[in-house]
Each structure stands twice: as C-alpha cells, then as structure tokens.
Amino acid sequence: MAARPIVAFEDVTKRFGDFTAVDRLTLEIFAREFFALLGPSGCGKTTLLRLLAGFEQPDTGRVVLEGEDLAGVPPYRRSVNMMFQSYALFPHMTVAGNVAFGLKQDALPKAEIAARVDEMLGLVQLRPFAGRKPDQLSGGQRQRVALARSLAKHPKVLLLDEPLAALDRKLREETRFELKELQRRLETTFVIVTHDQDEAMTVADRIAVMNGGRLAQVGKPVDVYERPNSRWVAGFLGEVNLIEGHISEVYPSFVTFESESLRLRLPHADVAPGAAAFALRPEKIRISHQMPEAAAENGAAGVITDIGYLGTVSYYKVKLDSGRVLKAALMNEQRQSARPIHVKDRVWLSWAPDAGVLLSD
Amino acid sequence: MQGTQQRDWVTRAAILVPYLWLVAFFLLPFLIVLKISLSQTTIAQPPYTPLLDVSTGWDGLKAFFAALSPENYATLSSDSLYLWSYLKSLQIAALSTAILLLVAYPVAYALARAPRRWQGVLVLSVVLPFWTSFLIRVYAWVNILQHDGLLNQALIALHLVDAPVTWLATDTAVYIGIVYSYFPFMVLPLFAALEKMDNTLLEAAADLGSPPWRTFLQVTVPLSLPGIVAGTLLCFIPIVGEFVIPDLLGSSSTAMIGQTLWLEFFGNRDWPVASALAVVLLAILVPPILLYRRREARIR
Amino acid sequence: MKRFGTVNLTALALGLAFLYLPIAILVINSFNDSRLVTVWAGASLRWYRELLRDEAMLDAASVSLRVAVLSATAATVLGTLAALALTQRFRGKLLFSGMIYAPLVMPEVITGLSLLLLFVAVEIDRGFWTIVIAHTTLTLCFVAVVVQSRLVTFDRSLHEAAADLGCPPLRTFLTITLPLIWPAVASGWMLAFALSLDDLVVASFVTGPGATTLPLRIYSEVRLGVKPEINAVCTIMIAVVALGLIAASLLTKRSAGSAQLGGRA
Numbered sequence: 001m002a003a004r005p006i007v008a009f010e011d012v013t014k015r016f017g018d019f020t021a022v023d024r025l026t027l028e029i030f031a032r033e034f035f036a037l038l039g040p041s042g043c044g045k046t047t048l049l050r051l052l053a054g055f056e057q058p059d060t061g062r063v064v065l066e067g068e069d070l071a072g073v074p075p076y077r078r079s080v081n082m083m084f085q086s087y088a089l090f091p092h093m094t095v096a097g098n099v100a101f102g103l104k105q106d107a108l109p110k111a112e113i114a115a116r117v118d119e120m121l122g123l124v125q126l127r128p129f130a131g132r133k134p135d136q137l138s139g140g141q142r143q144r145v146a147l148a149r150s151l152a153k154h155p156k157v158l159l160l161d162e163p164l165a166a167l168d169r170k171l172r173e174e175t176r177f178e179l180k181e182l183q184r185r186l187e188t189t190f191v192i193v194t195h196d197q198d199e200a201m202t203v204a205d206r207i208a209v210m211n212g213g214r215l216a217q218v219g220k221p222v223d224v225y226e227r228p229n230s231r232w233v234a235g236f237l238g239e240v241n242l243i244e245g246h247i248s249e250v251y252p253s254f255v256t257f258e259s260e261s262l263r264l265r266l267p268h269a270d271v272a273p274g275a276a277a278f279a280l281r282p283e284k285i286r287i288s289h290q291m292p293e294a295a296a297e298n299g300a301a302g303v304i305t306d307i308g309y310l311g312t313v314s315y316y317k318v319k320l321d322s323g324r325v326l327k328a329a330l331m332n333e334q335r336q337s338a339r340p341i342h343v344k345d346r347v348w349l350s351w352a353p354d355a356g357v358l359l360s361d
Numbered sequence: 362m363q364g365t366q367q368r369d370w371v372t373r374a375a376i377l378v379p380y381l382w383l384v385a386f387f388l389l390p391f392l393i394v395l396k397i398s399l400s401q402t403t404i405a406q407p408p409y410t411p412l413l414d415v416s417t418g419w420d421g422l423k424a425f426f427a428a429l430s431p432e433n434y435a436t437l438s439s440d441s442l443y444l445w446s447y448l449k450s451l452q453i454a455a456l457s458t459a460i461l462l463l464v465a466y467p468v469a470y471a472l473a474r475a476p477r478r479w480q481g482v483l484v485l486s487v488v489l490p491f492w493t494s495f496l497i498r499v500y501a502w503v504n505i506l507q508h509d510g511l512l513n514q515a516l517i518a519l520h521l522v523d524a525p526v527t528w529l530a531t532d533t534a535v536y537i538g539i540v541y542s543y544f545p546f547m548v549l550p551l552f553a554a555l556e557k558m559d560n561t562l563l564e565a566a567a568d569l570g571s572p573p574w575r576t577f578l579q580v581t582v583p584l585s586l587p588g589i590v591a592g593t594l595l596c597f598i599p600i601v602g603e604f605v606i607p608d609l610l611g612s613s614s615t616a617m618i619g620q621t622l623w624l625e626f627f628g629n630r631d632w633p634v635a636s637a638l639a640v641v642l643l644a645i646l647v648p649p650i651l652l653y654r655r656r657e658a659r660i661r
Numbered sequence: 662m663k664r665f666g667t668v669n670l671t672a673l674a675l676g677l678a679f680l681y682l683p684i685a686i687l688v689i690n691s692f693n694d695s696r697l698v699t700v701w702a703g704a705s706l707r708w709y710r711e712l713l714r715d716e717a718m719l720d721a722a723s724v725s726l727r728v729a730v731l732s733a734t735a736a737t738v739l740g741t742l743a744a745l746a747l748t749q750r751f752r753g754k755l756l757f758s759g760m761i762y763a764p765l766v767m768p769e770v771i772t773g774l775s776l777l778l779l780f781v782a783v784e785i786d787r788g789f790w791t792i793v794i795a796h797t798t799l800t801l802c803f804v805a806v807v808v809q810s811r812l813v814t815f816d817r818s819l820h821e822a823a824a825d826l827g828c829p830p831l832r833t834f835l836t837i838t839l840p841l842i843w844p845a846v847a848s849g850w851m852l853a854f855a856l857s858l859d860d861l862v863v864a865s866f867v868t869g870p871g872a873t874t875l876p877l878r879i880y881s882e883v884r885l886g887v888k889p890e891i892n893a894v895c896t897i898m899i900a901v902v903a904l905g906l907i908a909a910s911l912l913t914k915r916s917a918g919s920a921q922l923g924g925r926a
Contacts, residue, residue, distance in 0.1 A: 053821075053825055054824075054825075055821055055824075074369070074824070074829075075821070075824040075825050076823075076824045076825070076826075076827045076828055076829050077827075080825075081825055081826065082821075082822075082825045084818050084821070084822055086816070086818050088816065088818040088819050088821065088822035089822075090819060090822075090823075090837060091841065092840050092841060101823070101826055101828070102826030102827055105826060105827035105828050105832075106827060149826070150825075150826075153826070153827070369829075369830045371830040371831045371834065372745075372749060372830060374742075375742045375745045375746055376742075376745075376746040376749060376751055376757075378739065378742055379739045379740070379742045379743035379746060379757075379801065379805075380746070380753075380757055382739055382797075382798070382801070383743075383757070383760040383761070383798070383801075384760075386776065386779070386794060386795075386797075386798040387760050387763075387764065387772075387798060388760060389779060390772075390775030390776050390778060390779040391775050393775065393778045393779055393782050394771075394774060394775045394778055397778055464676075465676075467668075467669075467672035467676070468672050468673060468675075468676035470669065470672070471668075471669035471670070471672040471673040471676070472673065474669050475669070475673070483673065485906070485910065486677060487676070487677070487680065489902075489903065489906060490680045490681065490684060492855050492902045492903075492906055493684065493895075493898060493899045493902050493903075494858065494859045494876065494895065494898055494899075494902075495859050495861070496859065496861055496876045496879055496880060497684075497687070497879075497895040497898060497899065498683065498684065500687075500879070500883055500891065500895065501683035501684055501686065501687045501895075502683055503883065504683070504686060504687060504690065504892075505683055505686060511686055541679070541680075541683070544679075544680060548676075594766065595765075595766060598766040598767075598768070599766055599767070599768055599769075601768060602767075602768020602769070602770050602771060603768070604768075604769070604770050604862055605861055605862065605880075609883065609884075619768060619770045622770050622774070623770065626774065626866075627865075632778070635774060636774065636778070639770070639771050639774050639775070642768065642770075642771060643771060646766075646767075646768070649766075650763060650766060650767075653762070653766055654758070654759060654762050654763070
C-alpha cells in the first residue's frame with residue numbers, strides 16, 4: 001500500500017435539507033486496496049460514494065483524488081468509474097455497445113475500442129453475448145456487463161454500489177470471490193458500498209463501518225471484528241454478548257471486570273476504573289458439563305434454555321445463575337444425535353482471557 | 362456555491378428557452394389583456410386608449426396609469442346581459458360535465474375490464490375521433506340535427522314524432538355537441554384510474570359478502586375518485602369558455618360567455634369590454650385551474 | 662379475475678356507436694350525389710371533384726398544413742425542453758409549471774384574445790407567422806405533458822452512468838435520453854400537428870389577410886349552410902388522420918419492444 005492515499009475525504013459534510021447524510025468525515029483510501037463502506041441504511045455510505053463519483057458536491061470539506069481537489073469537477077471528467085446497483089445498462093445498445101460507450105467518449109480509434117471491449121468481455125466471460133441487448137440477459141449476466149463497462153476505461157478507482165444486492169445467495173457468494181480475484185489481478189482500487197457484513201468481511205482489505213454519517217471504526221476485517229471500538233460496532237458486526245459492568249482494578253499485568261456475580265480477570269488493557277462493557281462473541285465461548293479449571297476467572301455457570309440449530313452452527317442460550325442470558329455458538333462437528341448438550345442441562349461456560357474486549361463507549 | 366446543484370449550460374438553456382417563450386407569449390399577453398380591460402374604446406387602430414408611449418418617459422407612464430379606469434367592469438356589472446351570460450355558461454358547463462360523467466363512466470369501466478389484448482385497440486378507437494377535427498365533429502352534428510337531417514328522419518320513421526323537430530339553435534343541441542366533443546376528455550382519465558384499480562379489492566369485498574352493486578358504489582367509485590376529479594376539471598374548465606359549439610349548434614340566445622366575448626370583440630369592436638369579460642372569466646376559472654394544478658403537482 | 666360481461670359489452674358498443682355514427686354519416690354523405698342529405702342519389706365523387714376546383718379551399722388546406730408542420734416542430738422542440746426542465750429544481754419553477762399546465766384547460770377565447778392583443782401592442786403584422794407563433798404556444802404545453810409523463814418513468818441512473826463514463830450533458834441527451842424517449846416526442850409532434858390543424862378559435866383571433874386556415878374556411882362556409890363539399894373535405898381529413906395514427910401506432914409498437922424494458926425505472 002502506498003504511503004500517500006489515492007482517495008481522501010477531508011472533513012466532508014453533505015446535507016440534504018435538514019438531514020445530514022455525511023458529518024465532517026475524514027477518511028483515507030490507499031491505492032490497490034479493496035475498501036468497503038459498511039453500515040445500516042441511511043448511514044451515508046452511498047452518499048460518500050456519490051461524492052467521490054461526482055454526483056453530489058460536498059457542503060464543506062474536500063474530496064481529493066491523487067492529491068487533486070475534485071471540487072467543481074463534473075463526473076464526466078473524473079477518472080473514477082462506478083458500477084451501479086441497478087446496473088443502469090443502456091437498453092438500446094448491445095452488450096458490446098454498452099462496454100464501448102465510455103471508450104467512445106474518449107474518442108479512441110475504433111480498432112483500439114474493439115480490442116478493449118473484447119478484452120473486457122473476456123474478463124467477465126461474456127464474449128458470446130456481445131451482440132445481445134440487456135433485456136435478453138439474465139440478472140447475473142447483466143451484472144457482469146455492468147462490471148465490464150465500468151472497468152473498460154481502466155479507472156484509477158472503481159466504485160461499486162451494492163453490486164451483489166440483486167443476486168440470489170449462491171450467485172452472490174460465487175461472485176464475491178470473483179470480484180476479489182479480479183481486483184487482485186487488475187491492481188485497481190475498489191471501493192464497495194454494502195450493508196451485508198459477510199460481503200464486506202470477505203472481499204475487503206479494510207472496512208469503514210459507518211453510522212449516522214460518521215465513521216464508527218476503520219480497519220482490517222479481523223481488527224474490526226475482534227477488536228471493536230464501541231458497543232455499537234460490536235453489536236453491528238455479527239453476534240455479541242455485551243455484559244455491562246465496571247472495571248474495579250487496573251494492574252500492570254491484569255484488569256478486573258465485575259458485573260453482578262461475574263468477576264473476570266482480563267489481560268492488561270489501557271483502561272481506567274469505571275463503568276464499562278465486556279464484549280464477548282458467542283463463538284469464543286466453550287460449553288462443558290464439568291467445571292473447567294480456568295472457569296473461576298473467565299467463566300460462568302448456567303442452564304441451557306434454548307438451542308437454535310442452523311446447520312453449520314448451533315446457538316445456545318444459557319441462563320446464568322445471576323439471571324443474565326449469554327449466547328454461545330458451537331460448530332456442529334458431530335451429528336445432532338451424538339451431541340451431549342440438551343435444553344435444561346446445567347453447564348459451565350468458559351472462554352480465553354483475551355477472547356473479549358473491554359469497551360467504554 | 363458548493364453543495365448546490367451545479368448546472369451546466371445545456372440544462373440552463375433547456376430551462377431558459379421555453380421559460381422565456383412562455384413568459385413572452387403566455388404571461389405577457391395576459392398582462393396586456395388586463396391593461397386593455399382598464400382602457401377605453403376609441404375609433405382608432407388599435408381601437409383602445411391609452412397607449413403606452415415609453416418615449417414620453419416618466420410623464421407618459423403617469424398619464425398612462427391615470428387614464429386607466431375600471432369603467433368597463435362597471436359596464437359588466439350594470440348590464441345584466443353579461444351576468445346572465447356567465448351564469449348560463451356555468452350552468453351549461455356544470456350540467457354537461459355531469460352528463461359526461463354519467464355517459465363516460467360505463468364506457469371507461471368497460472374499457473378497464475376489457476381483455477388486455479383488446480385494450481390497446483379499444484382505447485385507440487375511443488381516442489381516434491378526437492384526432493379528427495373538432496370542427497368536423499361539431500359540423501357532423503349540424504348535419505344530423507338539421508331540419509331534414511338524420512335524427513328527424515329516424516324519429517319520423519320510428520313514428521316517435523309526426524313532424525320534424527327543431528333541434529338546431531337550441532340548448533339541447535349544444536348539450537349534445539358538448540358531450541360528444543368532450544367525451545374523450547372524460548373517458549381517458551376515468552379509464553386511467555379504473556385500470557389501475559386493484560382487482561383483489563373487489564374480490565375481498567365479495568368475500569366479505571358485498572353484492573356487486575354495493576361493491577361498485579362503495580369500493581369502485583370511491584377508488585376511481587382521482588379519475589373523476591381529473592375528468593371533471595378537464596372538461597368543466599374549457600367548456601365554460603366554449604365558443605364553436607354554441608355558435609354552430611346553438612343560437613344567440615344560448616349566450617355562453619365565449620359567444621358574448623366573440624360578439625363584443627368582432628361584432629362591436631369593443632376590445633376593452635371583451636378584455637374585461639376575459640379577465641372576469643379567468644378570475645372565475647382560477648379556483649378550478651389551481652385545483653387542477655395542485656392535483657397534477659401532487660401526482661408528480 | 663376480470664369478467665367482461667354483456668353489460669360492459671353493451672356500454673362499449675353504444676359508446677363507440679355514439680362516437681362514430683356522426684362521422685360515418687359525414688363520410689357516407691360525401692359520396693352522396695345529391696345536394697340534399699335526405700336523399701340518396703347514388704354514389705359519386707362529385708363533391709371531391711368540386712373540391713379540387715375550389716381554389717380557396719385548397720389554398721386554405723395548404724396554409725393549414727404549413728402552419729401545422731412549422732408549429733408542431735417548434736412546439737416539439739420547446740415542449741421537450743420544457744419537459745426536461747420540469748425534471749429539474751429551480752427558482753421560479755412554480756410559475757413555470759403553471760404556465761405549462763394552464764393552457765391545457767384554458768378556454769381558447771382567452772388565449773386567442775390575449776395573443777392578438779400582444780401582437781397589436783408590439784405592432785406585429787398579423788398573418789401566417791402570428792398563427793404559427795400562436796399554435797406553437799398553445800401546443801407546446803401538450804407536448805410537454807406527453808414527454809414529461811415519459812420522463813417520469815425514465816431511469817435516472819442511466820444519465821448518471823453516462824456521465825460517469827465520460828459523457829458530457831448534451832451528448833448524453835442526444836445519445837441516451839432522446840433515443841429512449843423518441844416515441845413520446847413523436848407522439849407529441851403528432852398531437853401538436855393535429856391540434857394545429859384543428860384550431861379555429863385562436864386562429865380566428867390572430868389571423869390576417871392571406872392566412873386563412875382550413876378550419877377558418879370551413880367555418881365561414883358552414884355558417885352559410887351545409888355544403889356537400891364540406892363533407893368531402895372532412896372525409897379527406899379524417900382519412901389522413903386515421904392513416905397517420907395507424908402508421909404511428911405501428912411504428913411505436915415496433916420500437917416499444919426495445920424501449921419497453923430498459924429506460925423504465
């Protein structure tokens with residue numbers, strides 16, 4: 001990754017009437033990254049994308065591409081291309097015509113255009129469909145045409161607006177990997193907007209989690225998932241147990257967190273005594289019928305109240321003696337009949353000392 | 362200013378060109394009508410004073426405004442002929458709009474219920490007459506309603522009457538002509554509303570025990586209300602100012618405001634009074650026009 | 662499930678009969694050899710021959726056609742621009758849309774009178790060109806409404822895609838928007854053409870010497886009594902319009918296929 005970002009948002013704000021879609025946002029995206037903007041609807045991620053594409057102008061701040069301020073630069077003069085959620089294929093042109101459209105605007109020689117179109121169609125495996133019109137294609141094929149069209153001009157940055165939203169699940173998963181492969185091969189910067197966490201986690205090198213027009217957290221998928229910086233981020237990405245309590249002791253080698261009947265001994269963290277939450281992901285919790293050795297410091301006892309079977313994994317709701325309910329997840333390694341855990345069983349929950357995160361926000 | 366839409370010259374031209382045309386040829390004329398309505402008639406070309414002579418500068422302007430008078434409006438209110446003309450126009454417009462609604466509704470309903478394959482052709486055949494000349498269609502009725510025209514021939518042949526009935530130059534003929542000419546203007550909005558109707562609502566009503574006639578009155582008609590309102594406004598407003606139909610099929614005693622205005626203008630050469638008539642007519646029509654526009658705006 | 666019962670069928674049949682009977686009678690009478698409409702004296706083209714000898718009428722037809730073509734074209738250009746303008750937000754839009762929608766319902770005597778007064782005030786000689794201007798103004802509103810209803814369903818992201826791929830606004834309009842809305846633009850033209858050809862009231866106000874349109878001519882003749890020649894003129898006009906409409910619907914049906922799916926949000 002280059003030291004200087006290829007795209008930078010500097011203190012950007014965008015308002016629509018009373019509604020602030022993007023709120024003094026600063027963000028850097030580096031060249032050759034696959035960057036994801038993730039967040040619930042209305043968080044501003046699409047607006048951010050459109051600010052980069054040029055369909056919106058920021059009210060304050062700057063949008064910078066390769067060191068150049070894009071203020072006043074219309075979309076047709078930016079070396080950024082977008083793949084639209086609805087694909088936006090020109091219905092009166094063939095597949096080849098659509099892909100060639102951007103190249104024609106640059107007035108490239110015919111032979112070069114034809115060669116580039118062929119190259120792009122080959123990239124997305126649609127060469128035999130070059131002469132077809134969009135209404136003669138399936139949803140997945142249309143998506144590939146949109147992708148080919150947006151890459152034809154070899155843009156510096158490719159923007160993808162929920163590109164897989166319209167596809168069915170199987171196709172979505174297959175296409176995710178293809179996208180990642182493509183990005184690696186082309187070495188183009190991809191910026192994808194999605195509300196699907198699995199998608200963001202799968203394809204992205206870095207994720208920016210957004211909420212209410214602001215950045216909640218930016219980092220690699222593993223960092224954002226394992227080390228969320230706030231209750232909101234922890235809750236937004238996947239499942240989490242949020243245990244409210246307080247930090248009672250802070251020592252150089254460990255920290256004590258107390259909550260009702262729980263008293264946890266956690267590795268040292270840069271925190272101060274006071275109210276905090278302990279975020280623990282369900283898959284980090286082990287369930288056993290006997291009390292494990294480590295349980296005294298990082299565990300609890302309870303009764304299984306509910307089991308949710310999801311094929312790959314099962315979720316177990318455990319009601320602790322204190323009344324609190326924790327959710328644990330275990331892979332279904334054995335067949336259901338061989339599983340020893342049943343509802344109403346009395347079990348011990350335990351987890352590694354560094355499995356969870358202390359949050360003050 | 363950053364943040365607002367930056368408009369390129371193309372879009373700006375696209376807005377400006379029609380805007381200027383309409384201001385010049387639509388708005389400005391209305392202002393002139395207003396001005397003329399406050400002027401007096403003279404034997405001159407043009408037949409009114411005062412004329413705005415900008416060359417005389419500020420004094421000319423002051424003199425201009427001083428010479429304006431609401432005299433013509435006084436004339437309008439004093440002579441009961443004009444009042445009668447307005448009322449007659451409103452009456453004819455209201456009644457014929459009501460007739461149009463009653464006559465067009467079954468046809469629109471039938472069109473909406475027609476099998477999809479035929480709908481296009483059927484709608485086209487209802488609209489086709491509208492594409493032929495308005496004048497021709499009114500003239501066709503002159504043909505039929507003549508003393509020895511087809512209607513009388515048919516009535517006599519069917520022994521419904523003994524002697525030819527005078528149809529032309531009556532209010533009845535005007536009603537027939539209006540209903541005939543404005544038929545598509547009522548059918549199309551009704552059809553559009555009825556066609557959009559969700560049939561499952563009718564099925565739900567039937568499922569809950571409602572007989573067809575009650576379903577029609579309590580479900581279909583209320584749901585088609587937007588179409589009814591649209592059709593009513595689309596017909597009523599222009600009918601008030603109709604000229605050709607009462608002129609060809611009616612008589613001078615039909616006295617619709619369109620005829621009166623025409624007479625004042627071409628017959629009496631009294632442009633100021635004619636203008637005053639137009640201004641008052643416009644004032645009467647402004648509420649329904651605004652209503653029509655607000656509906657359009659809400660739909661957009 | 663839509664049922665199409667006998668009640669509906671009757672309503673439709675009666676409605677269509679009501680609409681077409683007067684026209685049918687007109688057409689039949691145009692081939693009637695007798696002067697009187699009451700008597701059928703055998704089929705003949707007598708009145709068509711008389712028509713061809715009637716210079717005034719042919720002159721009027723020529724004027725009408727020229728006015729119609731010019732005003733329809735001007736109205737289509739202005740109306741399409743106006744429809745595009747209506748998709749934007751700008752100051753004074755309220756007034757603008759008011760000016761667009763009002764003529765649709767305004768009584769023609771008012772528009773005719775006001776335009777005449779304008780021409781007099783600005784001292785433009787009334788004649789051919791004032792009719793063209795008047796018709797353009799009157800019909801551009803209809804074109805705008807027709808094109809606008811098409812633009813409402815137009816997929817806005819196509820414009821953005823074009824811009825994103827480097828296409829400046831004017832070229833986007835010519836290569837993307839126009840090809841996809843042309844059926845609406847064409848129907849707008851035809852509507853404007855028919856309205857211009859048909860107009861009597863406005864033309865009466867703004868006409869001048871040497872610029873008698875066909876409706877004006879027919880009108881002055883009709884006031885003197887029913888002339889069989891008029892039937893012939895009317896029949897020809899009906900035939901022309903009918904052929905034009907059929908041609909138009911065939912044309913739009915062919916292109917409707919490709920424009921159907923795409924361009925629709």
